[in-house]
Amino acid sequence: MSTTSPVAPATGQAPVRRISYSRAINEAMAEEMERDERVFVMGQDVGAFGGVFGLTRNLYKRFGADRVIDTPISETFLVGGGVGAALTGLRPIVELQYADFLWNAGDEVIGKMSKWRYMHGSLFTVPMVLRLPEGAAGGAGPEHSTCPEAALLPATGTYIVIPSTPYDAKGLLKSAIRDDNPVAFFEHKGMYGLKGEVPEEEYTIPLGQADIKRAGSDVTVIAWGRLVHRALEAAELAAAEGIDVEVLDPRGLRPLDVEAITRTIEKTGRVVITHEAGRTGGAGAEIAAIIAETCLTSLEAPIRRVCGIETPIPQSLHLEQFIIPTADDLFQAIKETAAF
């Protein structure tokens, strides 16, 4: 795991530039490709076109066709080929066009990328990053809109990283690329345009450290990815009613910062867990279970999960808007949890 410590965005100093979440990701890739010639990118339309969401813009021009590779529509090759390249001295960044497509390479993700090292007696490392644009945005439908991060929870061997801000995205992606283990890196498509402070200077953020996005003492909301922002909005709504909300962003699911979770629960005694994926089988269950195991006696109210709809995500933009928890949904859950 990366050992560089996090650089907090400078405060009270010269203003830090603001760039988008997608630019932050693009910069992380460019800097790491510059730094280490073993790093290369492959995916559908990542070359001259710059990726369907523009994430690989300019990389092709800068690093050439050998290191920025347009692939066919062959997801088992994308992931399995990435593993093969990682086993033989390279450090691939593989972009799937949509996170949902990890199912097209299910065995390559679960059975090969995650297990190869362990099942071959730890004789190899598999230093690869699988970039996974996820989430509901723009009516892309049931097969292009999910947040399948929980699917990788049982895939011991693979780290799971989910940044919620441009700052986190850049710092975490750089650590992921430098890490010798496979990392599934989930980027919410609905945040690509989101701007935030990202220093000019180089920094990395270690994998597996939660971040308190807002400190508070009454109720904890555990949120990641795009829902961090809805949680922060909900916290403002709650503040207006005198409820002091802490928003904890685990910034990923493995390594999971259980200590930070325990700490916040011990502090507030009340917790709402939220994610865009449906409740059943979502990663909120794992976090809820850990809390119920390790700090049940600190709980002063039942655990609440506020999650996306359980059904497949409808294609219709009109219906899509109903599927994701809103700040208001969260605010209601916070109020009830505080009042319990």
Place this chain on the structure above:
Amino acid sequence: MSTTSPVAPATGQAPVRRISYSRAINEAMAEEMERDERVFVMGQDVGAFGGVFGLTRNLYKRFGADRVIDTPISETFLVGGGVGAALTGLRPIVELQYADFLWNAGDEVIGKMSKWRYMHGSLFTVPMVLRLPEGAAGGAGPEHSTCPEAALLPATGTYIVIPSTPYDAKGLLKSAIRDDNPVAFFEHKGMYGLKGEVPEEEYTIPLGQADIKRAGSDVTVIAWGRLVHRALEAAELAAAEGIDVEVLDPRGLRPLDVEAITRTIEKTGRVVITHEAGRTGGAGAEIAAIIAETCLTSLEAPIRRVCGIETPIPQSLHLEQFIIPTADDLFQAIKETAAF
């Protein structure tokens, strides 16, 4: 869903015959193929050979090559082709040689079998059963030994059934075959030889009804599949120390009998959840979360999960024995939970 009510094994009457778990499954298929000519079986070596674990024995002879089909090693076809057949008037039973291979057809399972109906405006039904031999047995290694049932929790649209006895296996499989929804049917390979009472008369068991395998008042153990038997052993050990254990077998994960879970928790106030899959991202998390949401105030002790090892399952038989929770592991957890 099936509406036939369950027939409990006769007690205090003429002795009920005892057959193996695999024979029970075989009988269920044969009876349903007899009853409905739309039912057919496909899979690798399911024909004259009778399946690598012998589950389809004699079906080929009885129903012929048109209804018992040997396929190539093509799991995306097995599942996706099953969906295509189910959409066009047939009722396929698809056998994967190992449950782990569902990842080879990840998109077909998650994206097609589970979602096709909903995402096409409910215009179709997908009446298929995916039979999935799961679990660690005989040193089959990391890619042939897992219990991946939790992977299907987010796959709304597909039922998840996991029988723990020959009686349950037969009754549940018959219901699964008759059901108009896709059913993932997990059979533990380590139980194929297990014998139990199965009446001669026809019966079915509705999907989604938990079964109390042992009634008790002090601590609840929620267990399914092969671990039901270890839980029952552990209950005997606990009984010897005066702890009265209830063993609840949900017999599957969807529909999930939340009412039965709530009822037992309200009764005992203490719960140990166990499964063979690793703890992280296992289905125990979902059940723990439901309990922490719905009956937290009934809990008198932290929830305990006693699960398989987190790492990939080692190939070595010698190491394999260490990965699955034993009756003794469960007994320890029960004791601690009772004493909390």
Place this chain on the structure above:
Amino acid sequence: MLTPETKIAIYRMMYLAQQWEMQLLRFLDDGQVSGFYHAGRGHEALEVASMMAVRTDDYLLYDHRGCAHMIAKGMSMVELYGDFLGNDKGSTTGLGAGIVHIADPAHGVLGQSGTLGGGHVLAAGAALSIKIRKTDQVAVNFFGDGAANRGTFHEGANVAGAWKLPMIYILQNNGWAISTPQARVTAVEHFSERAAGYGMVGVTIDGMDPWLVYETMAEAVERARTGGGATLIEGMVNRQRGHYEGDPMTYRPDEEIAAAKALDPVPATRQRLVDEGVLDDGALTELETEVLAEVQAAAAEAQTGTLPGRERLDQGVYA
């Protein structure tokens, strides 16, 4: 048989599909359409003429490129518009919304896999079902040169060949998968070269020539219905517009786009009818006027639909 009536019917349907799409693009411009649309301009001859050679009870797994195949298969224009408008006039009554998840069991339209290439194996399963049920239907699966490289093609095509399934794979080769030209990711020039390796008949044809498409398809259908097994038809076509509406198309030389547009199969087919003396300009104009009125009526009808409410979301998940 390619009678004059069939030729007229094919042109009529091509023109209708084109006009249907033009009106859809207007809906899109007006912001009334949910999600993405991948225009089918340039693919009409292949999609229409092939579907005119099958029956209502034959199965279709369409692809995302336009809607001409679905229209030619008999789907209602109103339902199709309703699907894009996301309202209850749609085939999925507002749940699907747009291409990817249109369906019509009564016309054998089984739907589409949004993960491209998912249809390769589903269609093979439908074809197996036909064989088991001993009917004389056929199953047709459309896909592009990009989706041809999914592993599912291998698995579907292999059983289709091995078991002589009544299966027809129609590959719409427009040379592009979004920004990726075929030659960058595929060694062979024609995917039909892969057919023999599966025991399928494989042919590459000019997909802009509807007469040829119809005849090739009729032959494949006949083969499938009579136990002769599967066929891969690769039709060479031109994608006239962007991959999706809004695509900047930076990757494609202007001359190539201009050349593609010059080869528009709709006016070319019209001219052919005149040249072959099947219909004169006057009759064609009349036919077109009639079609336009149908399209406009369908568009108007579809716009009377209502958007589904939130309560619709958890309906119909289970049978």
Place this chain on the structure above:
Amino acid sequence: MLTPETKIAIYRMMYLAQQWEMQLLRFLDDGQVSGFYHAGRGHEALEVASMMAVRTDDYLLYDHRGCAHMIAKGMSMVELYGDFLGNDKGSTTGLGAGIVHIADPAHGVLGQSGTLGGGHVLAAGAALSIKIRKTDQVAVNFFGDGAANRGTFHEGANVAGAWKLPMIYILQNNGWAISTPQARVTAVEHFSERAAGYGMVGVTIDGMDPWLVYETMAEAVERARTGGGATLIEGMVNRQRGHYEGDPMTYRPDEEIAAAKALDPVPATRQRLVDEGVLDDGALTELETEVLAEVQAAAAEAQTGTLPGRERLDQGVYA
């Protein structure tokens, strides 16, 4: 070049692989072996002679059928036995145990995918890596006629052809996938017919003829090293024993098994050396005695290993 020395080296390695396996079967009979074993008897010529034509730094993704390819690639017999005995003498020091998860980075042995066909894409990735790193290595992927029908083959072979990767696919066609004969699930007689569709050279050869295997492989390796791209070599072989040890083989006619055994490549190659005047019986017997001693020494050494303890379980999961 197939010099007399090479011929002798090939036979020596074939005999060694066979004797190595016979001793392994004794370990199996004694209940000392963990898990399943899929004997390679009948496949020795193909596995050995092909691996004698590559270098130590070339990559190998082997298949589950025997261990002759790994032995010929240079792996230590002790490590291989250790893997089956599940002890710390094994290449995976007891964690893997047995075929499926043997590996040896120093000899380019990258491991195996237990889900058959997983290697098709991993190997293509290794070949891509060679191309990016601009070395002159090659990547070799072994698989059977059964695993040839996995979709991963399509995806791996397609890029191998399109990008002219230094990739060699070796298909061990023994006609059976467990109980399923090739013809039941595949239309073509020879999988090499599929190579051209990917832009690969494809050949079918007698996989029982080690000289031919060696020369065919040497040519493919030369092509791969010099930028000429990928090759599919289909070697026709015979599976002499059950799919796994313990297989009742009810599905296979006795005559077929007898015929397969009669074609044993090990004695046939021995005879050929004599017939060609390369070595006489006396010299061969001497060589065999030497080999037997090596095998026995390796077996003895491997048995001195220790089984790993429970604490080993969570070691080395992460780098």
